[in-house]
Amino acid sequence: MDDAYSVQTTAADNSDQDGLETLMALKDADTFLVADHWGDVKSGADGLFDRDTRLLSHFVLTVGRCRPSRLSSGVTEDNVFFTCHSTNRPLPPMGGRSAPAGVLHLERRRFLWDKRLFERVRMVNHGIEDILLPLSFEFAADFADIFQVRGTMRAARGEIHAPVMDGRRVSFSYTGLDQVLRTSCLAFSEPPARLSANRAEFMFSLPKGKKLDLYIECGLDACDAPDQARWRWNSIQARLAMRRRMRRGASVQAARNPRVNDWLRQSRTDVALLTTDLPTGPYPYAGVPWFSTPFGRDGIITAWQMLWIDPSLAKGVLTYLAARQATEVNAFMDSAPGKIMHETRGGEMSALGEVPFGLYYGGVDTTCLFIALAGAYARRTNDMETIRALWPHLIAAAGWMSDYGDSNGDGLIDYARAAETGLSNQGWKDSEDSIFDSDGCFPQGPVALLEVQGYAFAAWKALADIGARLGDDRAIQWRARAEAVRVLVEDRFWMEDQNFYAVALDGNGRQMRAIGSNAGHLLFSGLPSPERARLVTRRMLTAEFRSGWGLRTLAKGQARFNPMSYHNGSVWPHDTAMAAAGMARYGERQAVSMLLGEVFGAAAHFQLRLPELFCGFVRETGEPPIAYPVACLPQAWAAGSVFLMLQAVLGVSINAAEGLVEVSNPAMPTGLHQMSILDLEVGDSAIDLTFQRLNNHVVVMPRERRGTVSLRVTG
Incomplete structure (x- = not known):
């Protein structure tokens, strides 16, 4: 081994x-x-x-x-x-x-x-x-x-x-x-x-x-x-x-490798532990102890990580968030019509308004992610009944993107908190010091984050795909909006001298030239050109980002880099997983295989339960990764990371409308020789798959089919 x-x-x-x-x-x-x-x-x-x-x-x-x-x-x-x-x-x-x-x-x-x-x-x-x-x-x-x-x-x-x-x-x-x-x-x-x-x-x-x-x-x-x-x-x-929560969806097993199976089992049970069965369906709460409540962004990303093996989470998350979509402008709540919730709380301080988080909307990315997840869910399940029920909410969310999300009319989604009580930074890196220029100076708002434009690109594409299926004539316009966002990002965020994307634009349209992992999320959305995707991937795989335990949130040597910080040099498993999935989207499998092995190495030192984050110090022989002292444990999107990375490295995608499971150029990490996906449901059908290493190649074989599902292997 x-x-x-x-x-x-x-x-x-x-x-x-x-x-x-x-x-x-x-x-x-x-x-x-x-x-x-x-x-x-x-x-x-x-x-x-x-x-x-x-x-x-x-x-x-x-x-x-x-x-x-x-x-x-x-x-x-x-x-x-x-x-x-x-x-x-x-x-x-x-x-x-x-x-x-x-x-x-x-x-x-x-x-x-x-x-x-x-x-x-x-x-x-x-x-x-x-x-x-x-x-x-x-x-x-x-x-x-x-x-x-x-x-x-x-x-x-x-x-x-x-x-x-x-x-x-x-x-x-x-x-x-x-x-x-x-x-x-x-x-x-x-x-x-x-x-x-x-x-x-x-x-x-x-x-x-x-x-x-x-x-x-x-x-x-x-x-x-x-x-x-x-x-x-x-x-x-x-x-x-x-047990009922654990039995939802397909199961993933590694043959003759009990340690990896233990990791898969621990991760699956952690997602199940954090999942609460609400009247709207199952919802993965963000993490214990600080975030044991529904969060919009965390719930969407966790559901997306699990979507290929358990679509029920995505349905529950979409339905819950649709029911709490904003209908009014409220500065204290940071809400506007069509916006999707960031966080909800039930304590006394929230009830009194001492903090704004009773029902708070101060996340600039959640609304775009909501639409994008709906598109991914429609493709994965062909559950058009749920999509039709969500359609008015998806249209309202798109209305927010057009009418409120772009405050200065430049075609990019931006943010500036509406009240001093709200979050100053409203992307996933939401600590006060997480967004800055190459000299460490903070931007003046409104701020347009790089990865949020990728989510918006994915949202407009998803809306166009769903609209076309529903016969909505606006689908052509939405597809054009996606292309317009792509052109804007390539033109305004790309730094030719760095072969990388700026982390953000400030209120004057000036690039914030820090080199951060945000670009990995842009790869996840599929926005960059193949040439630029290769350049970003190449840089993210250097020692600037790679700690040996996963990818840092900020490249080593940047202003404000600190491996002990919350967002400026630490390693977040979900961040690494999204970047890896983005690399795989552009055909990079071996690097994803390598990153998966590194994240497993970290998990092995954390009793196979990945924390929310850990420090970004370089991996030293014989030494464990260094814990971040107040990280949530367990954390939903940390637990879900292994499943997104596995999907990426195995090259699995599912189109339920066509009854098709497609596997493209599969790979497996060194040390793994066989993996099985059991009871992978596609519509009313299901299939069992086995991935086997043969010499230097990985082949996939269907073991059992129930119904009419078909398998297509490419690459």
């Missing part, structure tokens, strides 16, 4: 990077939990949250007033259960001899379901004597808004009411400044020996060789006493729900 696929397994299994060690996440619908590896909720981003409000801000288990010694912990393969195994330190004397260390096994096992945390603490006495076991929990509920937890200061808060104790329950409540009463309840299956507003103390008599279970629940509302039956029933429901 090649080194690219045997990356220091021991290091991957035993890594203990601080930025990741503190984060163990569970999620169900709008509820998520972040705790440390003991299962304790202690500080920072930790806590049990529902709809952006923290219901449990402190929850720490001790045995004999000491934290137990952790043996191991982790989340199950299906992302449903967290389990921590630990043992006792020496217990204090209780009327006799002290129990020595290491005789008590504690298993702390938990899951989330139906807006509630379920936990079981199992205690087993492996000693030679009976034990008096002092077990306690410290707890608190601060009802902090997610933006408070992230560090946003508030001038005032509402009223936290005194907790109410009731035998084996503690009820917490808070009346916000929005006059909404928010509550949570912590309940135990056994009555504590002592129960106060912030502590529950138990004294268990545990005979030698015996076990004892304590059940705990915490949720929005009070419940009956936790017990084994409730635990079992709800755990089954949680696991079945995850």
